[in-house]
Amino acid sequence: MTVEGASRTxxxxxxxxxxxxxxxxxxxxxxxxxxVINSLKPLSEITGGNMMALPRTWTLEPWRAAWxxxxxxxxxxxxxxxxxxxIKMAVPAVALSxxxxxxxxxxxxxxxxxxxxxxxxxxxxxCFIPFQxxxxxMARSLGILGLAGTTPGLVLVHFVYGIGFTTLYFRNYYAAxxxxxxxxxxxxxxxxxxxxxxxxxxxxxxxxxxxVIWQITNIWNDFLFGTSFADFDSQPVTVALNNLVNSSTGxxxxxxxxxxxxxxxxxxxxxxxxxxxxxxxxxxxxSVKG
Amino acid sequence: MGFLSIDNVTKSYGAVRVLHxxxxxxxxxxxxxxxxxxxxxxxxxxxxxxxLEEISSGEIRIRDxxxxxVHPSRRNIAMVFQSYxxxxxxxxxxxxxxxxxxxxxxxxxxxxxxxxxxxxxxxxNLLDRKPAALSGGQRQRVAMGRALVRDPDVFLFDEPLxxxxxxxxxxxxxxxxxxxxxxxxxxxxxxxxxIEAMTLSTRIxxxxxxxxxxxxxxxxxxxxxxxxFVAAFMGSPSMNLLPARLHVSGQGAxxxxxxxxxxxxxxxxxxxxxxxxxxxxxxGIRPEALTDPGGADRxxxxxxxxxxxxxxxxxxxxxxxxxxxxxxRDVIGRLRADAEVRAGQIADxxxxxxxxxxxxxxxxxxxx
Amino acid sequence: MNAAxxxxxxxxxxxxxxxxLMLAPSAALVLLFVYGFILFTxxxxxxxxxxxxxxxxxxxENYSKLFRLSHWxxxxxxxxxxxxxxxxxxxxxxxxxxxxxxxxxRGEGVLRPIYLYPMALSFIVTxxxxxxxxxxxxxxxxxxxxxxxESFRFGWIKDRDFAIYTVVIAAVWQTSGFVMAMFxxxxxxxxGEILKAAQMDxxxxxxxxxxxxxxxxxxxxxxxxxxxxxxxxxxxxxxxALTGGGPGRATELPATFMYSYTFSRNQMGxxxxxxxxxxxxxxxxxxPYLYAELREKKA
Numbered sequence: 001m002t003v004e005g006a007s008r009t010x011x012x013x014x015x016x017x018x019x020x021x022x023x024x025x026x027x028x029x030x031x032x033x034x035x036v037i038n039s040l041k042p043l044s045e046i047t048g049g050n051m052m053a054l055p056r057t058w059t060l061e062p063w064r065a066a067w068x069x070x071x072x073x074x075x076x077x078x079x080x081x082x083x084x085x086x087i088k089m090a091v092p093a094v095a096l097s098x099x100x101x102x103x104x105x106x107x108x109x110x111x112x113x114x115x116x117x118x119x120x121x122x123x124x125x126x127c128f129i130p131f132q133x134x135x136x137x138m139a140r141s142l143g144i145l146g147l148a149g150t151t152p153g154l155v156l157v158h159f160v161y162g163i164g165f166t167t168l169y170f171r172n173y174y175a176a177x178x179x180x181x182x183x184x185x186x187x188x189x190x191x192x193x194x195x196x197x198x199x200x201x202x203x204x205x206x207x208x209x210x211x212v213i214w215q216i217t218n219i220w221n222d223f224l225f226g227t228s229f230a231d232f233d234s235q236p237v238t239v240a241l242n243n244l245v246n247s248s249t250g251x252x253x254x255x256x257x258x259x260x261x262x263x264x265x266x267x268x269x270x271x272x273x274x275x276x277x278x279x280x281x282x283x284x285x286x287s288v289k290g
Numbered sequence: 291m292g293f294l295s296i297d298n299v300t301k302s303y304g305a306v307r308v309l310h311x312x313x314x315x316x317x318x319x320x321x322x323x324x325x326x327x328x329x330x331x332x333x334x335x336x337x338x339x340x341x342l343e344e345i346s347s348g349e350i351r352i353r354d355x356x357x358x359x360v361h362p363s364r365r366n367i368a369m370v371f372q373s374y375x376x377x378x379x380x381x382x383x384x385x386x387x388x389x390x391x392x393x394x395x396x397x398x399x400x401x402x403x404x405x406x407x408x409x410x411x412x413x414x415n416l417l418d419r420k421p422a423a424l425s426g427g428q429r430q431r432v433a434m435g436r437a438l439v440r441d442p443d444v445f446l447f448d449e450p451l452x453x454x455x456x457x458x459x460x461x462x463x464x465x466x467x468x469x470x471x472x473x474x475x476x477x478x479x480x481x482x483x484x485i486e487a488m489t490l491s492t493r494i495x496x497x498x499x500x501x502x503x504x505x506x507x508x509x510x511x512x513x514x515x516x517x518x519f520v521a522a523f524m525g526s527p528s529m530n531l532l533p534a535r536l537h538v539s540g541q542g543a544x545x546x547x548x549x550x551x552x553x554x555x556x557x558x559x560x561x562x563x564x565x566x567x568x569x570x571x572x573x574g575i576r577p578e579a580l581t582d583p584g585g586a587d588r589x590x591x592x593x594x595x596x597x598x599x600x601x602x603x604x605x606x607x608x609x610x611x612x613x614x615x616x617x618x619r620d621v622i623g624r625l626r627a628d629a630e631v632r633a634g635q636i637a638d639x640x641x642x643x644x645x646x647x648x649x650x651x652x653x654x655x656x657x658x
Numbered sequence: 659m660n661a662a663x664x665x666x667x668x669x670x671x672x673x674x675x676x677x678x679l680m681l682a683p684s685a686a687l688v689l690l691f692v693y694g695f696i697l698f699t700x701x702x703x704x705x706x707x708x709x710x711x712x713x714x715x716x717x718x719e720n721y722s723k724l725f726r727l728s729h730w731x732x733x734x735x736x737x738x739x740x741x742x743x744x745x746x747x748x749x750x751x752x753x754x755x756x757x758x759x760x761x762x763x764r765g766e767g768v769l770r771p772i773y774l775y776p777m778a779l780s781f782i783v784t785x786x787x788x789x790x791x792x793x794x795x796x797x798x799x800x801x802x803x804x805x806x807x808e809s810f811r812f813g814w815i816k817d818r819d820f821a822i823y824t825v826v827i828a829a830v831w832q833t834s835g836f837v838m839a840m841f842x843x844x845x846x847x848x849x850g851e852i853l854k855a856a857q858m859d860x861x862x863x864x865x866x867x868x869x870x871x872x873x874x875x876x877x878x879x880x881x882x883x884x885x886x887x888x889x890x891x892x893x894x895x896x897x898x899a900l901t902g903g904g905p906g907r908a909t910e911l912p913a914t915f916m917y918s919y920t921f922s923r924n925q926m927g928x929x930x931x932x933x934x935x936x937x938x939x940x941x942x943x944x945x946p947y948l949y950a951e952l953r954e955k956k957a
Contacts, residue, residue, distance in 0.1 A: 014761070017758045017761055017763070018763070020754070020758060021755070021758050021759065021763065021769055024751070024755060024773065025769055025772045025773070027831070028772050028773055028775070028776060028831065028835065029772060030791075031784075031787040031788055031791045031831065032775075032776070032779075032787055034787075034791065035786075035787045035790070046796060047796060049804075050800075050801055050804045050805075051791075051796065051797060051800070051801050052801050100683070100684050103680050103681070103684075104680075104681055104684050107677040107678075107680055107681045108681070111677035113677070113678065117952055119681070119685050120952070121948060121949075121952055122685075122688060122689070122692075122693065123684070123685075123688050124948055124952075125941075125944060125945070125948060126688050126692040126693075128888050128940060128944045128948075129692065129696070129937060129940065130891055130892045130913065130933065130936040130937055130940055131892070132894075132912075132913060132916040132917065132929075132932075132933040132936055133695070133696050133699050133933045133934065133936065133937045134691065134692065134695040134696065134699065135916075135917075135920065135933070136698070136699055136702060136711070136920060136926060136929070136930060136933075137694070137695040137698040137699060138691070138695060140711065141691075141695075160687050160688070160691045160692075161691070161692075163684050163687065163688060164688070167684070178373055178375060180371040180372070180373050180375035181375045181376075181377060181378075183340075183342050183362075183369075183371070183375065184369065184371060184375035184377075184436075185377070185388070186342065186361075186362045186363060187340060187341075187342075187362045187363060187367065187368065187369050187389070188363065188388050188389030188392050188436075189363035189389055189392030189393050190363075190388070190392050191669075191673055191676075192673055192676040192677060192680070193676075194392070198377075198388075199377055199379070202378075202379035203378055203379055217778055220780070221779070221780035221781070221782075222780075223780065223781065223782050223894070223895040223898070223899075224894055224895065224917075227898075228917075228921070238780050238782045238783075238895075241780075241782050241783070241786065242782050242898065242899055245782075245786050245789075245899070246899075246902065254790060254796070257786060257790075258786070258787075258790075260786075261782075261783045261786040261787065262783075264780060264782065264783055265778075265779050265780065265783045268778045268779065268780070269775065269778055269779070271778070272771075272774075272775055272778035273771075276771055276774070279774075279777075279778065280774065280839055341670075345664070349664070356664070358664035359664050359665050359666035359667055359670055360666075360667050360670065361666075361667055361669040361670040361673065363669075364667065364669065
């Protein structure tokens with residue numbers, strides 16, 4: 001929708017609109033952009049110099065340090081092992097929650113039964129609960145399952161609390177998928193799984209992308225579950241980054257912190273750049289309307 | 291016992307009953323059309339024959355085999371859907387043979403069947419395309435191909451023409467009729483369009499409110515409607531229904547109504563109206579029975595002439611429809627196109643009473 | 659009628675079981691890990707659990723203790739201030755950017771992703787960036803001084819009375835682009851013919867927005883409100899990364915309170931009680947909204 005009248009609002013007003021839009025672009029770019037620039041400076045230029053200035057000496061040393069030598073907690077390992085922890089946590093959790101969400105969405109739209117709306121409502125509400133409400137019993141349960149402080153434990157947590165969102169995505173998507181196709185396939189003799197596999201899944205590319213991207217973003221960026229349930233050797237990168245940045249010992253190596261923060265942001269930013277369209281769609285579906 | 295028997299079938303959703311004891315016997319090769327306004331239960335009934343909805347009570351049999359509880363794929367039926375329901379990710383060929391594949395038909399037989407059906411429907415050149423690349427009429431053909439290839443006992447059509455534009459609809463209608471004539475298959479066809487019902491069917495079931503209002507040949511339904519609903523629903527423009535008073539004497543029966551000026555108009559009616567003398571009735575006159583004197587059926591026994599003011603004229607090319615007033619109601623007449631009438635004019639009209647029907651205003655059932 | 663004759667055949671019975679079987683694992687997981695756990699936490703909030711769960715019922719004592727704690731009061735007041743400002747600014751900025759972007763703007767395709775990218779970042783990254791940007795010693799204030807604006811002061815992040823506003827700034831930075839996207843989708847969904855009709859009726863731009871367009875954005879406003887409100891109550895990571903709850907307790911929120919009482923101070927009963935209050939707050943917002951949404955869909 002575009003307001004035709006806008007063309008009559010005059011040049012001054014349009015100039016003002018562009019100015020405001022550009023200022024806000026600056027507002028959104030500045031903190032992260034400056035962080036990138038300063039991650040390429042030696043520490044002395046940061047503490048002594050102007051953050052807005054370009055580096056006088058360009059260096060990748062902070063990036064190397066943040067990746068492999070920076071002190072995280074008690075050991076000088078850099079973020080690398082924690083980065084891999086995040087990958088080992090995110091990949092299975094994203095896959096599991098997407099697969100289950102797809103099947104749930106399929107059942108909830110094409111094989112409706114009494115009480116299905118209630119089940120969906122319960123799953124949906126689970127997307128919005130403050131996770132503090134489950135921290136204590138979850139910690140106990142992971143202990144009982146022998147998964148406390150492990151990556152599989154985090155996979156379980158993210159999988160379980162991701163089901164609500166993935167189900168929401170697939171349900172909204174499949175609700176718009178013509179039920180007559182399912183009926184035609186039933187008459188043709190295809191069963192539950194074959195209808196899913198041959199008829200629905202081939203048309204599900206966009207929503208799989210939405211679900212995968214949104215789950216990657218959520219799980220990669222999680223801090224609360226990581227800090228609550230991970231041990232030192234299973235910490236995700238967000239928790240490690242926070243340890244790096246907020247460690248009270250030694251000189252604050254800002255440039256290393258920045259490089260670390262960019263490492264932690266890189267995978268989700270990359271996903272955003274490559275598939276921003278699906279990211280936005282996922283955000284929208286988060287407000288329930290599909 | 292029919293080829294397809296629908297025996298006292300009901301459907302309820304919770305406490306709401308949407309079908310009340312439907313009985314239909316369909317013979318092999320029949321073309322049965324279920325027609326009625328939306329919500330009358332016609333699609334529900336079709337879905338129950340297909341096995342897509344459960345039967346609450348009663349029995350559906352095909353070739354004497356009870357179908358209640360039988361999975362849709364095991365009923366040997368095929369269905370053409372309103373949206374065509376073509377699988378978007380599959381080529382036309384795959385769409386047509388998917389059902390055979392699911393039933394484990396070997397590949398060479400599938401290809402032979404595909405070739406036969408594609409030839410019959412003249413879609414050989416479309417076989418590699420995806421449904422998105424087809425026009426509405428082509429999709430319609432593919433949907434029929436998918437049904438034909440299975441060589442089923444019964445074909446089910448669920449408003450298959452309602453997504454096509456007017457011209458194509460008429461063409462496809464003819465084509466479906468040709469196909470039926472050629473293959474002699476048994477068809478159950480749902481539509482809300484009474485013209486489709488009239489033109490295609492060998493028999494029509496007019497449905498309303500979950501009841502079969504009348505089951506009969508198109509001629510019976512049109513000429514001898516069982517009640518006011520059927521009379522009003524079938525036919526376009528629909529039948530004029532006028533409040534009248536019946537006078538029965540030794541010479542026969544006369545329905546009396548008022549013309550535009552309020553003067554009494556006495557119209558002879560035929561039939562057995564014993565006990566109806568002096569009672570109020572509803573008189574039904576089809577538009578084509580109210581015409582210009584030159585256009586009236588010369589073979590008709592009772593033609594009544596009248597002069598009435600024409601309120602509106604609607605030239606439709608082949609005919610001109612006029613609106614005039616009888617018994618205080620707007621009534622529609624169908625005049626020959628070359629009958630010179632103008633709105634506001636007092637014109638000579640003729641009513642062919644041979645085709646007039648009478649209804650009981652209380653029960654709305656046909657009398658006489 | 660012979661009932662046995664009408665029993666669904668094996669295939670039909672099998673097919674009617676499968677969907678339920680496929681949904682069951684997810685339903686069971688959600689019931690246990692969400693609703694079972696909620697009940698367990700509610701139960702704990704009525705016990706004298708400290709470092710470990712205990713099963714000694716003490717009624718509402720944790721709640722009355724909680725509400726007497728000045729620490730909790732601070733957290734709740736902070737949440738009130740934070741949530742109100744965060745929601746107001748995010749909505750205002752998001753709506754403004756959406757309306758401006760909707761004026762046939764050249765370069766919309768470049769601007770939109772710039773506004774939205776912070777949403778892809780972790781709050782820990784956002785906190786790291788802003789923490790330093792707002793640090794008077796090396797960040798914005800320092801830069802202004804270097805540029806010759808000696809009197810420039812921006813030390814909110816170190817100031818007990820103002821630190822909570824820095825959390826607002828960083829949170830608005832992260833999510834206002836998302837709100838923009840929601841409003842923009844709403845604007846683009848409005849039927850153009852209505853606008854043409856209004857313009858023929860003589861409505862000017864101001865009236866067009868005030869009388870025709872904004873009222874039609876009601877669903878977008880509602881969605882934005884609900885999403886922002888629940889994000890506000892759940893805010894935890896950002897505070898940890900940006901201020902750590904300080905200076906002092908100046909930026910403590912219920913989410914950080916719950917965590918520190920449960921896991922650092924070993925007051926699990928009180929921690930559970932605070933979590934229950936958080937849940938209630940979110941439920942009060944989300945349940946009516948979700949209920950209405952689901953009902954709408956059914957109709």
